[in-house]
Amino acid sequence: MTPLFSPGMPLPAPDAVTGEFWKACREHRLVVQKCVACGTHRFSPGPVCSECHSFDYVLAESRGVGEVFTYTIVHHVSHPATRAAVPYNAVVVRLADCGGVKLVSNLVDCDNDDIHVGMLVELAWDDVTAEVTLPRFKRLSRSNIGPETLK
Numbered sequence: 132m133t134p135l136f137s138p139g140m141p142l143p144a145p146d147a148v149t150g151e152f153w154k155a156c157r158e159h160r161l162v163v164q165k166c167v168a169c170g171t172h173r174f175s176p177g178p179v180c181s182e183c184h185s186f187d188y189v190l191a192e193s194r195g196v197g198e199v200f201t202y203t204i205v206h207h208v209s210h211p212a213t214r215a216a217v218p219y220n221a222v223v224v225r226l227a228d229c230g231g232v233k234l235v236s237n238l239v240d241c242d243n244d245d246i247h248v249g250m251l252v253e254l255a256w257d258d259v260t261a262e263v264t265l266p267r268f269k270r271l272s273r274s275n276i277g278p279e280t281l282k
């Protein structure tokens with residue numbers, strides 16, 4: 132994948148709460164915490180369920196298919212590493228599974244003018260470094276469209 136941003140873009144710093152999420156990303160698996168007590172999925176990773184305050188959770192693996200919930204086109208250079216990338220998109224993707232949790236990401240291989248709310252998308256793993264892989268998205272390919280896509 133062509134790098135979205137120039138070298139120097141700040142990268143995630145995994146910690147005790149987010150480490151297993153970032154480890155799964157390196158393995159090209161998108162995982163979402165699911166509360167053992169009440170079944171609520173949550174994203175981004177956190178230590179406690181916002182619904183029932185339980186600390187117990189399991190990791191659910193997402194198929195990585197969803198839709199554009201909302202998006203924006205960024206024209207402002209907010210960091211030197213974005214200078215060559217503007218205008219670039221920032222999207223909020225609602226997953227089709229895992230309780231429909233939402234992730235902030237970017238769409239790749241897509242003209243900004245073609246992005247629209249409701250657009251079906253799928254994961255496009257971006258191995259930014261040897262240690263960091265980011266879940267970006269691309270337009271859903273027809274081979275991945277099934278009747279269960281957005282249940």
Ligand SMILES: [Zn+2]
Nearest residue numbers: 166169180183
């Ligand atoms: Zn809960």
